[in-house]
Amino acid sequence: MSVQYAQIDPKDNIIVAIQPLAKDTFVKVAGQSLLLKENIKQKHKFALHDFKVGDEIFMYGVLIGKAVLPISSGCAITIENVKHASSEYQENKEKYSWIAPDISNFKDRTFNGYHRKDGKVGTANYWLVIPLTFCENRNIDVLEGALSEKLGYETKKDFAVDTDALINQYKAGATAEELFNIPIITTKEEMSKNRVFPNVDGIKFLKHDGGCGGIRQDSETLCRLLAGYISNPNVAGATIFSLGCQNAQIEMLQNAIKDIAPNCDKPVHYLEQQQSKSERALIEEAVKHTFIGLTEANKITRQPAPLSKLVLGLECGGSDGFSGISANPALGYASDLLVALGGSPVLSEFPELNGVEQDIINRCVTEQDAKKFYNIMRAYSAAAVAVGSGFENNPSPGNIKDGLITDAMKSAGAAKKGGTSPVVEVLDYTEQVTKPGLNLLCTPGNDVESTTGLVGSGCNVVVFTTGLGTPTGNPVAPVLKMSSNTNLYERMNDIIDINAGTVITGEDTIQTMGEKILDHVISIASGETPSKAVLHGHNDFIPWKRGVSL
Incomplete structure (x- = not known):
């Protein structure tokens, strides 16, 4: 029979329901016997003993709340009868000792990654396209449309439609029946097999809503974040779009890269629209820089x-x-x-x-x-x-x-x-x-x-x-x-x-699951097993503006 309820820490005075528990169920836990006075939903908690208003509630061995209403043993712990409370803390530290776990199953293991000149190793190999201000997001979209699908990288769809095939056959004189029989759907898996640069995992476009209009400190923080992405071992190089007049200046990003990654020698190409002959010229230059950068990134392969x-x-x-x-x-x-x-x-x-x-x-x-x-x-x-x-x-x-x-x-x-x-x-x-x-x-x-x-x-x-x-x-x-x-x-x-x-x-x-997690991490880091997030193209990117965000 599976466990129905559990005390997580000996100090805990509330018990977690592993399974839904019905009212009038008799439970024995932590050396006590009690009758549940109401239904307890799965994952929720019930009182181990009676609480008066102001009594402290413990779970995981730490203070997690105080009773604001009387709570009888066997009753549910809810937002109505318990409010948040936490332990005070001081900056002075106490002595701490640690016993490392047994690593015999992993001590000789390696993963196959992309070795960078600064000694870091990537689990992937990407080229970045980054706007320094939200004003350049539209140009980022244009570049994505020009490169991703044509080079065999993921799109925002699970398949691509090859309209060019219909156009070419129509111009060649194909009949309506012949046009109807032409295959024009290519799946994401098929596209990945036809990548122009097989050793490059993709081009990533880091659109955001910052870089200008906010406080200067937010732009400085954004540039430090972007510098961290450029210097991340999973990145081979980057193409940067600047409008020219925004708070997040090119020099600010360059200084951030020098500060946080002084040994970073990755190719980074900077393009400023207000110094360009035209938008067309800007896009043309960006496409060429990015394409040539990909040819270099493609030369690196995974190594142990x-x-x-x-x-x-x-x-x-x-x-x-x-x-x-x-x-x-x-x-x-x-x-x-x-x-x-x-x-x-x-x-x-x-x-x-x-x-x-x-x-x-x-x-x-x-x-x-x-x-x-x-x-x-x-x-x-x-x-x-x-x-x-x-x-x-x-x-x-x-x-x-x-x-x-x-x-x-x-x-x-x-x-x-x-x-x-x-x-x-x-x-x-x-x-x-x-x-x-x-x-x-x-x-x-x-x-x-x-x-x-x-x-x-x-x-x-x-x-x-x-x-x-x-x-x-x-x-x-x-x-x-x-x-x-x-x-x-x-x-x-x-x-x-x-x-x-x-x-x-x-x-x-906990131990066997922990080892399974590390096994899976090694497989993902080696490129053997793609994570579900990568397969679905989940590319979430939200810089933190240092105003309060909880």
Whole structure:
């Protein structure tokens, strides 16, 4: 018989329903026996004992809320009877020790990647086309229309229509019957087989709505983000469009590249429309630069690389009441494995570390990073409050519906993606990953903004856990999506890569699932297994404007 309910941590005074539980069900848990006084929905929680108003509620061993109404044992924990609360934290760190997991199954493993001159290794090989301001987005569209389909790369459709074949046969005198029998549909798979540049995975067009009109700091941050994408090991080179008068100037981007990647010698071609003879001349020059750049990018091939060259983004979105029990801790174990192998996992989404700050501070290797994390979290929280919000407003309607009723509850489960290893460096948005080991990166909790930031700081692959399902991807780094429950995996198998619901059903442990995740990451990093996000062309790219975004 499968498990029906569970206490996640010995300190917890609420219990999670693994299966739907009916009123009047008799349960035995944590050395206590009690009768459920109401129906408890799957993924939701019930009280282990009676709570008075003001009593503290614990889950995952941390404070996640306080009772605002009396709650009897066996009653559901809801947004009506519990409100967000989290533990206080200080910048001083306590001593922390870590026991690395057994890596014997991976110690001699490699992945086949694209080796760059600066020593980094890519899991893909892309050429970028980037506007410095939204005014150039239309020209980006023109370039995409001129290149992508003709070169055999993905389109926004699952197939292409070869109208040229009809035109050519019509001009050659074909009859109506002959025209009707001409095959003109080419599938995306067929197009990929006919790529002009087989060693280039694609051309990515990073349209955005920034670069001008906002505060200057947003343009500076945008340029640092774009510099991070250009220097990402998954990128071979770039074509840059500038209007000329915008805040995000070409020189600003060039300086950002020199600052964050001084050894970057990738070809980057800059085109300024206000200095061009005409729009036609601008497009012609851009097409030629990009095409010639692709001929050079096509010369590099995949070669074996140690797993220490993996920079793994740890992301979650559309979380549910099982995310912190199955998918996130399993990803955390994979993160610990990668740390032990010399790799660099990166944990982001700072609003979703609310309530576990002291644990993160204690895990920081240096006092400097502990203080940096403390200061960033305090400043971020204050900025949220200043605009009439706060971290407590972070859970979405979908989170709440599926059992995550406070931000601290959501955060305690989300933080498990980072495993248990020490934090080697704390990075602010757009700062680059340079140290092996677990890195922290300040990003919003917004799924796409956070994933965009992870890749901009150097991640060459991302694992994205979800309990509700999301089609999120990234233009540059393959995104592997993992479900927290089997029902989601079966319903949305077209966009979900791996199922951690087997942890809930007992078919896997956190450890065995963690090893399966790392196996899948290696396969994706080697180009052997395309992620579902790559197959569907999910190229989400949203730069973070440093105004508050939760």
